[in-house]
Amino acid sequence: MEAEWLLLKCKCGHAFGARRGNRATCSRCGAADNITTSAVFNDSSQLADAVARANLPAEIRDQVEKKLNQESRRRQASRERAGVDTIHRILRDATDSEGILTLESLRSKLSLEGITEPTAEQVMGMAEVQGAVQRTGQEQWKWLA
Numbered sequence: 001m002e003a004e005w006l007l008l009k010c011k012c013g014h015a016f017g018a019r020r021g022n023r024a025t026c027s028r029c030g031a032a033d034n035i036t037t038s039a040v041f042n043d044s045s046q047l048a049d050a051v052a053r054a055n056l057p058a059e060i061r062d063q064v065e066k067k068l069n070q071e072s073r074r075r076q077a078s079r080e081r082a083g084v085d086t087i088h089r090i091l092r093d094a095t096d097s098e099g100i101l102t103l104e105s106l107r108s109k110l111s112l113e114g115i116t117e118p119t120a121e122q123v124m125g126m127a128e129v130q131g132a133v134q135r136t137g138q139e140q141w142k143w144l145a
């Protein structure tokens, strides 16, 4: 079973961490009473972050939170870029040995990967617009590159 790490807050205003089951005393004033649990974590590094944040003055804490939010938005954006790589890989997988790509093969690869957006029609529309493929028949394309 995972250890549980507690973010504790003393009545003196100091926040500190402790492992569940250990007797907790405030690391600033030494009090053992009137300590409340603010949060519980499964890993000690998350607890360390939370303690550091809890002890920051309010205005600095706001800045730090803002920065962390920006960071997570950046990570989100890079996941979307990875989505493009996934689409490119699927396009390659859906192409046969003659370099022919059909809407049907693309559709089945997309559904194998559990991708509903973009649709096969949208992907081929984009590839056509970018000049990567040339339509060679009904719902069938050939790679130009």
Ligand SMILES: [Zn+2]
Pocket (backbone or CB within 6 Å): 010, 011, 012, 013, 014, 026, 027, 028, 029, 030, 031
């Ligand atoms: Zn204290």
